[in-house]
Amino acid sequence: MWKELFKIAPDLIPIIIQTVMDLEQVVTGIKRGEIRKSRVMNIISNILDTKNYFLKRDSGGQLEILNLVSMFVDVLVSTFNYTGLFKSTESLDFTPIPVNKEES
């Protein structure tokens, strides 16, 4: 299993990284940096299907690979956050703004 995974890793890892980064760019415009993990997994699963990685595999074998991919996505996101690759460039501003109150 691991031997096979290592064999496809050079193809697989860039796909996963690119998928997460693409989604980050897409999602940022809508709501900052929120990624649905299921969406990432669906895309990766579809890519793997297209590339016929699962051609000679039963559903158990596919699930095993997808579980490993899922773990890798967690590690990848953690790395992005730890290294601050998608860090906000905005800084905190506490300048007081008076709240306009309507006179009763």
Add this chain to the structure above:
Amino acid sequence: MIFYKILLIFSIGLIASCAAMNLTPATEVAYEGELIGNEDFTYPSAGKVLEMCLTAKTCMGLSQTDYPLPKIRGLRGGNAVECGVNEDGTPKLKEGCYSADGFITVPEGGDLDVISHECVHHWLMQSTGDPDPLHGSKFFLTCSGGISLTEDAE
């Protein structure tokens, strides 16, 4: 080829994040109160701060709960805040801290991303009774940064 480019970005990011930063304590209170603003005053970052805190909550799978929002204290005069003391008695300077009374304390001019980290402490405190000061929870990595990974159903 793209793999090596990404590896290079990772390395640069890691080196940058490890670079030493000279921390000076902020002591003057610029704002203190509710996250979204008080009765009389609010502040320019209030909207973003609220959004980041709620994003962290959703990421942690707590969107359906009605836990109260944290309160916030913004300090002026430095780029760090005092969060307790070191073993040698000197003040522990950090870019932000969360205290059990529900207050997030951050320096004015600090990075907005610190808010999501402190909010993870707050939501852990609300949901488990322990703010996890040693950062053992995986949520500090998956929910307190530029990317929030959530498994909530669409």
